[in-house]
Amino acid sequence: MTGQDRIISARWIIPVVPEHAVLEQMALVIRDGRIHDLLPRTLAVGRYPDAERLDLPTHALLPGLVNAHTHAAMTLLRGLGADQSLNVWLEQFIWPLEKRWMDREFVKAGSRLAIAEMLLSGTTCFNDMYFFPDATLEAAELMGIRMMAGLPVIGFPTRWAESPADYLRRGLELRDRYTHNARVRFALAPHAVYSVDEATLKLLSTLASELDLPVHMHLHETRKEVEDSIRIRGMTPIAYLYHLGLLNARLIAVHLTAVGPDEIRQLADAGVSAVHCPESNLKLGSGIAPVERFRHAGIRVALGTDGAASNDDLDLLGEMRTAGLLAKGAGGDPTALPAGELIRMATLEGARALGLETEIGSLEVGKSADCIAIDLSAPATTPCHDPVAQIVYAATRNQVSHVWIAGTPRVVDGRLVPDELEDILSTARNWEDRLSRGVRGEEAV
Amino acid sequence: MTGQDRIISARWIIPVVPEHAVLEQMALVIRDGRIHDLLPRTLAVGRYPDAERLDLPTHALLPGLVNAHTHAAMTLLRGLGADQSLNVWLEQFIWPLEKRWMDREFVKAGSRLAIAEMLLSGTTCFNDMYFFPDATLEAAELMGIRMMAGLPVIGFPTRWAESPADYLRRGLELRDRYTHNARVRFALAPHAVYSVDEATLKLLSTLASELDLPVHMHLHETRKEVEDSIRIRGMTPIAYLYHLGLLNARLIAVHLTAVGPDEIRQLADAGVSAVHCPESNLKLGSGIAPVERFRHAGIRVALGTDGAASNDDLDLLGEMRTAGLLAKGAGGDPTALPAGELIRMATLEGARALGLETEIGSLEVGKSADCIAIDLSAPATTPCHDPVAQIVYAATRNQVSHVWIAGTPRVVDGRLVPDELEDILSTARNWEDRLSRGVRGEEAV
Numbered sequence: 001m002t003g004q005d006r007i008i009s010a011r012w013i014i015p016v017v018p019e020h021a022v023l024e025q026m027a028l029v030i031r032d033g034r035i036h037d038l039l040p041r042t043l044a045v046g047r048y049p050d051a052e053r054l055d056l057p058t059h060a061l062l063p064g065l066v067n068a069h070t071h072a073a074m075t076l077l078r079g080l081g082a083d084q085s086l087n088v089w090l091e092q093f094i095w096p097l098e099k100r101w102m103d104r105e106f107v108k109a110g111s112r113l114a115i116a117e118m119l120l121s122g123t124t125c126f127n128d129m130y131f132f133p134d135a136t137l138e139a140a141e142l143m144g145i146r147m148m149a150g151l152p153v154i155g156f157p158t159r160w161a162e163s164p165a166d167y168l169r170r171g172l173e174l175r176d177r178y179t180h181n182a183r184v185r186f187a188l189a190p191h192a193v194y195s196v197d198e199a200t201l202k203l204l205s206t207l208a209s210e211l212d213l214p215v216h217m218h219l220h221e222t223r224k225e226v227e228d229s230i231r232i233r234g235m236t237p238i239a240y241l242y243h244l245g246l247l248n249a250r251l252i253a254v255h256l257t258a259v260g261p262d263e264i265r266q267l268a269d270a271g272v273s274a275v276h277c278p279e280s281n282l283k284l285g286s287g288i289a290p291v292e293r294f295r296h297a298g299i300r301v302a303l304g305t306d307g308a309a310s311n312d313d314l315d316l317l318g319e320m321r322t323a324g325l326l327a328k329g330a331g332g333d334p335t336a337l338p339a340g341e342l343i344r345m346a347t348l349e350g351a352r353a354l355g356l357e358t359e360i361g362s363l364e365v366g367k368s369a370d371c372i373a374i375d376l377s378a379p380a381t382t383p384c385h386d387p388v389a390q391i392v393y394a395a396t397r398n399q400v401s402h403v404w405i406a407g408t409p410r411v412v413d414g415r416l417v418p419d420e421l422e423d424i425l426s427t428a429r430n431w432e433d434r435l436s437r438g439v440r441g442e443e444a445v
Numbered sequence: 446m447t448g449q450d451r452i453i454s455a456r457w458i459i460p461v462v463p464e465h466a467v468l469e470q471m472a473l474v475i476r477d478g479r480i481h482d483l484l485p486r487t488l489a490v491g492r493y494p495d496a497e498r499l500d501l502p503t504h505a506l507l508p509g510l511v512n513a514h515t516h517a518a519m520t521l522l523r524g525l526g527a528d529q530s531l532n533v534w535l536e537q538f539i540w541p542l543e544k545r546w547m548d549r550e551f552v553k554a555g556s557r558l559a560i561a562e563m564l565l566s567g568t569t570c571f572n573d574m575y576f577f578p579d580a581t582l583e584a585a586e587l588m589g590i591r592m593m594a595g596l597p598v599i600g601f602p603t604r605w606a607e608s609p610a611d612y613l614r615r616g617l618e619l620r621d622r623y624t625h626n627a628r629v630r631f632a633l634a635p636h637a638v639y640s641v642d643e644a645t646l647k648l649l650s651t652l653a654s655e656l657d658l659p660v661h662m663h664l665h666e667t668r669k670e671v672e673d674s675i676r677i678r679g680m681t682p683i684a685y686l687y688h689l690g691l692l693n694a695r696l697i698a699v700h701l702t703a704v705g706p707d708e709i710r711q712l713a714d715a716g717v718s719a720v721h722c723p724e725s726n727l728k729l730g731s732g733i734a735p736v737e738r739f740r741h742a743g744i745r746v747a748l749g750t751d752g753a754a755s756n757d758d759l760d761l762l763g764e765m766r767t768a769g770l771l772a773k774g775a776g777g778d779p780t781a782l783p784a785g786e787l788i789r790m791a792t793l794e795g796a797r798a799l800g801l802e803t804e805i806g807s808l809e810v811g812k813s814a815d816c817i818a819i820d821l822s823a824p825a826t827t828p829c830h831d832p833v834a835q836i837v838y839a840a841t842r843n844q845v846s847h848v849w850i851a852g853t854p855r856v857v858d859g860r861l862v863p864d865e866l867e868d869i870l871s872t873a874r875n876w877e878d879r880l881s882r883g884v885r886g887e888e889a890v
Contacts, residue, residue, distance in 0.1 A: 076828060078839065079829070315841075335530055385523065385525050394524065
C-alpha cells in the first residue's frame, strides 16, 4: 500500500516518548499509515516536497488517547438513574432496560454513538466489554477506530448468549472471523468474580494462556465486592484470581478501589495492568483507587471512562483532569500525578495495558500514525505558558480538532470524516424515545 | 426604558424555582430587561405578537451562573507552576510574577480575558477579589457582565496600594464613584486572617456593619491556616472572626476545607455563606470541604472557580461536575449532591451569598433576565433522558450557546456580542510573551 506522504506541523508536539518532551515548531511525517519522520518544520518541506501539508499553528499534536475500559453501547442509557444508590441504579434502571431492549440493533446504535463521541474527543483506541461485540466491532471497522473487543462472559442469559459456555463459544467464533483487520484485537472479558462461576473462570484461565489473550475484568470495584468474596470463599477477589491462575501480566484489572498494601504488592508482583476510572468510581460512590501507590509500586496504570451510564460521557480529557485533581486532593499533595504523567497514562500506559505499545501510544518513528491535535487558542487555554498543563487542566474535548488513525483522517476541523453524525444522533434519539417510554412505564419492561 | 419584547422558547426550561421543575415546550418573555412572563410556547406568539422570537429546539434555558469566588485577572498566570507544592507555586511563580508585572494594564487585560471566558461558559455574575478592582470593573461594565467587586485589603504593599489603610481608602473611593451601574455591587475583601492585621480587621468589621457591605474572605483554606491561628492566638480563624464581630450573615467565606463539627455549627448559627471551590482545593492539595455536612447544617453553599492560576479555568459547568463527583466519592454515597442541587448552588445559592437573590438566580417573573442556553444536541449529551444530569455530568462549556444579562444578549450562537475575542486573545498573548520571558529569567523579576 502506498499513498501520498503527509506533513503535519504544529506549534507543540508532545510525543510522550521521550518522557517530558515538548517539541516546538516541529513536523511529523506520515507515510503509508506510519510515522515516518519527526523533524524541524523548516526542514520538512525541503525533504518531502511532494507531501500534503497541514499547519496547526495554535495546536498541540499528541498520540491518540486510549480508553482502557468502556461499555460503548451503554451510551444509549446515558444519565439514566443519575444520583441514585448503586442498587436502585442497577435494579430499577440499567438491568430492566437492558433486559427489555438490549439486542444487536441497540448495541450497534449505541456503539456508533460512542465511537463518534470518542473520535471527536480524541480517543483512537478503546477496550470494550459488552454484549453483541460483533455489532460494536462492525461499527468500529466502519468508523476506522482501533478496538480491543472483550468477549463477554457472565453468569446470566442475555439475547447475546445463554450460558457461560455459550458466551465463550460465540466470542471465540467471532474472534476467528476477524483475522483480516489489524486495528482489531480481542480479550477474554469475564465480568467479575461475583458474576462468573469458578469452573468458567478456570477454563478462561487455561484459554487465556493457550491463546495468549488478555483478560479484561472488573476487580475490587467496591469494598462490598471484597467483603463478599472473603465471606464466601475466605479470600479477596485478587487472591482468588491468583489461585485460579488469572493474576498475571495478561490481566487488565479495572477499578481496584478497595485495595490495601498486600493487594498492591500482589498486583505488582504479578505484573497486572490497572485501569483507573475515577469519574465512574466517584459518581457511583465506589471508592478512590490509590493510583499514586500503584505507581510507586511499579504497577502500570491506564485510564478508562467506564460506560456512559455511570460517567456520563466518554471523554478522556475530562477523565485525565479528574484523575489528576483527585490524586492531588485525596493525598493532600499538589505534586501528585503531574499533568505529563496523566497524558502518559491516557496514551502509552493504555497501549501497554492492551499489549499494543509497539504499535501505538507515542509519536515515535515506525509506530502507527494514531495522533490527535488539540487547539489551544480558546480563551480558557490562553495564555498557554504550559501546553501540557493546559491540555489536562483547562482544555475541553471540543478543542480536539483533528484525529488520524493509522494515518487516515477520522476527524478534521472538529468534524467526523465521513460526517455521519446526523444519522448517528437521529438513530440515538429514536432510541431515546423508545427507552423513555420504557422508563415511564408506558410499556411493560 | 422601553424596547422590543423577546420570546425565547426552549426544549427545556430549568427555572431553579420551583425546585426540581423541568419545564418542557415553554417560553420565557423578556420585557425591559426583566422576565415578564413564562408560558406555554404555543400561547406565547398569540399573547406577544410583536415580540422578537428565538426558538432553541435542542437547548435547556436556565438562570445565568454565579461564580462566587474569582481572581479574574489571574487568567494571565494560567497554568504557571502547575503540579508544584503550594510554597513553590506561590514563592517561585505567582508572587514574583505579580510583584514584577501586576499593574493596571495587567489587571485590565487579565480581566477582559476572564470575562470573555466566563460569558462564553455561561457565567453572568462573578464575585471578584484582586488588586486594581477599578480595572476589572471597567472591563465588566464594557462587556456587560454583572459583578461584585471585592475591595482588597492585604498586609503588604502592591502597586495598587501601600498599606491596609491605603487599600481601604482606595477601595471606598472606587465604590463612591460607582453609584450609576445597577449591575455592580461591592464587598469588603480582606484576603485572610493570616495576611491582614487585627486592627484592620476590627475596622473592617465596623465598616461592614455601618455601610451594610458583604465581607468576602478566604477562610480555613488549609489545615495549616487553622493550626497557625491556634498557635498564634489560641483560636481557629472562625473563632477569631467571631471575636472580631465578622462572623455573621454578611460573611462570604471561601474554601472552608479544614472544619469540624464545632466550626460547622458556628458557621450555621452565624448565617455565614460558604463558597466551595473544589477544583482549586484539589489541585493545591488544600483539602475537601464537607459540603454535604454544610447543607445538612443549613449553611448556604455557593460555587466558585477561584483564580485560573490554580484551576486552570473559570468554568462553572466543570466546577459543578467536580463538586458533584467529589461529594459522592468522598462520602461513598452516590445520592449525595444530586445534579439539581448543583445547578441550584451555581445559580440561586450564589445569588443569595451575594445578597442578589431578589434580582437574579432563578427564572421567575419580575427578576432580571439573566439567563443562558445550553445546547444538548452534542454526541456526549445524546440521548438526553435527563437534561439536568446531562448539564452537570456530560455537557462542556462549549455547549453554552446564548447568554443574556438584564435582557441584553452577550453571547449568541457561541460568540461574544460584540465579538472582541480576537483583540482580547491577542492582548493576552502579548502578556504571555512578557511573562514567559520573566519565568525563564530572561529579565530580572
